[in-house]
Structure formats: structure tokens, C-alpha cells
Amino acid sequence: MGITQILFWTLTVLVLFSALMVITSKNPVHSVLWLIVTFFGISGHYVLLNAQFLAIVNIIVYAGAIMVLFLFVIMLMNLNKPSSPLKNKWIQIAGFVAGGCLLLVLVAALRNTEIAKNTVEAGTGDIGLVANLGRELFSNFVVPFEIASILFLSAMVGAVVIGKKE
Amino acid sequence: MYILAIDWLFIIEKLILIALIVTLCMIVAMYATYGERKVAAYIQDRYGPNRAGPLGILQPLADGGKLFFKEEVVPLASSKILFVLGPMLAMVTALITSAVIPWGTALSIGKNTIPLQVADINIGVLxxxxxxxxxxxxxxxxxxxSNNKFSLxxxxxxxxQMVSYELALGLSLIAVLMVSGTMQMSEIVSLQQQHGWNVLYQPFGFLIFFICAMAECNRTPFDLPEAENELNMGYHQEYSSMKLGFYLFAEYINMFMSGILMATLFWGGYDIPFVDETKLAAGIGQNWVAFLSFSMLMIKACFSVFLFMWIRWTIPRFRFDQLMHLGWKRLVPLALLNMLITAAVVLWLNK
Structure with missing residues (x-):
């Protein structure tokens, strides 16, 4: 068992455990913090795949920016008190069915992907390095890239418009 | 030495390096508190600490000892784990910046050359x-x-504040990236050794970076989070003993780290000005050059830290709306403009 495998299994256990903790913790602030741990674990997986850019951007954008805003909102809403469990039985059943459907779709979709055929090449590919990824993004995939940036721009404009109201 | 297909020598080498760097950060942070008080005293025409040891040089030890022996109070209504986790995280995030910084030219021990950098990753700036x-x-x-309204x-x-100033900080760094064309910290330093320091090409970028770094460290013109007259003590109101000490220490380590970053990204890193390191190494040996270059980096960083202190004892605190105004309406557009001009010039020169 090499260092890559040791790291892989450690990270996998960490990610699965913290992801479970996200949905099982009663306190929403704890959930957010566990989600941050999950993001760090996933970033670790990206590093193992030699996708360094993706790993660090995952931390900058998700762990560093979005989760800070989540934490911000939850702290200000003062959700300290553990909320009472849902009383309505039908809502619980509906949630169970909906979750089950999602699981079914995911499993069905994953069965037909190429994951089964192409095993991961840990630490060998170099498409994830900044220089290569940048070249790809700005030559082969320049149109989708620009469209995504326009999407972001419109989201920003929308946020400003909502914020300006009164 | 391979066990489990792991190069243990490599790990031991890095562990020693990390231990040394962390110790260095701690010592610098300790003496930064002393320096802060001395600088404040000089600016305000006082003596400053001068009782413990000659010139008060043992004052940080006395302060640290005092903090350790204080009673440790954990508020009853706080969430205990997070209460302890807070100062730990502050300390850890302050220290891990040091991992990508090239601290000097490589050492040579026996046949091995040991680079004075923990991780030379190619996404250093990111x-x-x-x-x-x-x-x-x-x-x-x-x-x-802490479960305290003032703290919250x-x-x-x-x-x-940190989220707002992060933007301008990032934009000012992007201009540096355009000039050097790489994100690897060691590469940025060696390019500066060849073509002159980045501050010559990016004076505005440096200014913006400096202001934003001050805001990120919560230093005085920007120390709104700990404004005593509005918030009692701010986020460390409920903290006592070494947990409080960790918060205070983390601020000084952050300050030292931003000094080091400014030196590395803008002031040539460990480059000794007007000296060719390779020729010098032939003269006095690799290890002495490593020591000299490391000292050079420390001098540059300590000057930045001194500048931070100087500003702290000169300029009063902003109001919060002024702070946001400066961040979003002044620094971000300036940094954007700086980035665009840099991009245009780089493009024009490459053609």
C-alpha cells in the first residue's frame, strides 16, 4: 500500500463521515462546518488526481467564499435552538420517497457512465495543472467559458438590483 | 529509506523544516509584540517596556507566562467544541501560509541540496x-x-471586511501574475532576481496589496472587529488565558506572514540587491549564501511589520461605512484598472 492509497482511503473515510455529519447534525452551524470539512476532503481527492487547480479553486470558491456567506446568514438568523422534529408523517414519507427516487436515478446514471471502464489514473495526468487547463479553456472551450462568465455577470447584476431596492 | 513505498527521509526533512519555520514564526510573533510596544512608546514619547531584562527584552516571555497562568474560562452557554476550535483555527490558518514561501537559497548538506521551501507547488499564489x-x-x-452579542x-x-478586501487583494496579485507569468513562488522570486523586483513594475499593485493586507490582518485603521469603544473587546471578549493568547498571537503571525508575502511577491523575495548569488556562492559557500539570503528576506519582512506598526500608531480607525466605501468603491476599481493596464502593456510588449 503506497502513500497514494493511504491518503485515498483516509480522505474517503473523512469525506463520507463529514458528509454524513452534515445531514445528521441538529445544529445548522455544525452542518455548515462539516460541509467545509467535506470540501477540504474533496479537494484532497483532486490533488491526488493531480488536478491542483480544481483543488485550490474548490477551496477558494466553496470553502472560502460560499460557506462564509452560509455561515454568515445562519449566525445572523440565530438558529441556535435545536428545531423540533417534524410532526407530520406524510412529509416524512414524501421526503423518503423523493430521496429514494434521487438515489435510484443516480445509481442508474452512474451505471452507464465510463467510470466502470476507465479507472482513475492517480497522480499521472497533467491536464489539471494551471497552464494546460488555461490553454484548453481559452482555445477549445472558449465559447462555453465565456457563456459561463456572462451567466455570472447577469447573476451579479441581479444581486445588485435586488440589493438596491429601498 | 523506503518503507511502505514512502520516502521517509523526504518526510523527515520536510518535518524538520516545518518545525523550524513554525518556531521562527512563534519567536517573531513574540518579539513583534515587544516591537509593537516599543514603537508605540517611541511614537508617543514614552520608554515602553524596560523592566524585564535589559531594555525589556524578556517582556514577551513574561507576557506569555502571564497568559499561561491565567484562569481558563469557558462560558456556560457557549458551544464548547467550537469555542476551543476558534483560536486553533485562527492559529493554523495564520501559520499555513508559510508552506509555499521560499525562505532562502538551497542549503547543501553532504551531497544533498535542501531547498528552504516546504512545498514548491505550481499553484503557489492560488x-x-x-x-x-x-x-x-x-x-x-x-x-x-462565545454566545455573546458583541462577539457576534x-x-x-x-x-x-475580510471578504471585501480579499477581492482587491486578489486583483492586485493577478497583475503580478501577469508580469511574471507563473504562479510558482520560487519561480516568481528567481524571475525577480533576473529582471528586477516586481515593485518596479507594479507600484500601484503593491500599494493596493499593502492596504488590503493591513485590512486582512485587522490592523488599526481597519481594526473594526475589535473596536473597544463600540464592541467592548470584539470577537475575543469571552476568551481568557492562552486561548486569548492564540488570537493575539495569530494577528502578529498574520502580520509577519503578510510582510513575508510582500517581500516575496514585490520586493524580490530572498534576493540580495546588487549581488549575484551564484558568484557569491562560489566565493563563500552555498550555506552562507542561504543564511544571508534568508536574513535579507527577514529584514524586508520586518520592515513591513514596522510599517504596519507605524501606521497603527499614526492613523485613527475608520468608520464602518468608510471602510466599505474604501474597499468596494476605491480599491476594487483601482485594482481592476491596474490589472487591465498591466494586461494591455504585457500584450503589447509580447507583440
């Missing part, structure tokens, strides 16, 4: 962005876990 953006959590978690307001202030 790593620094990541650490800066994660740096909010220590304060936010501690502030929330301070934590929210700290978070919004």
Missing part, C-alpha cells in the same frame, strides 16, 4: 488566495461560539 479566504473562520467560529457583531464585521 494557495495563498485559498489560505486568505479560509482565514475568516477562526474569528467567525470563535465569535459565534464583531465576527460578522470581521467576515464582511
Amino acid at each position: 494557495y495563498i488566495f485559498a489560505v486568505v479566504s479560509v482565514g475568516v473562520y477562526g474569528i467567525m467560529i470563535g465569535a459565534w461560539a 457583531i464583531s465576527g460578522v464585521r470581521a467576515a464582511s
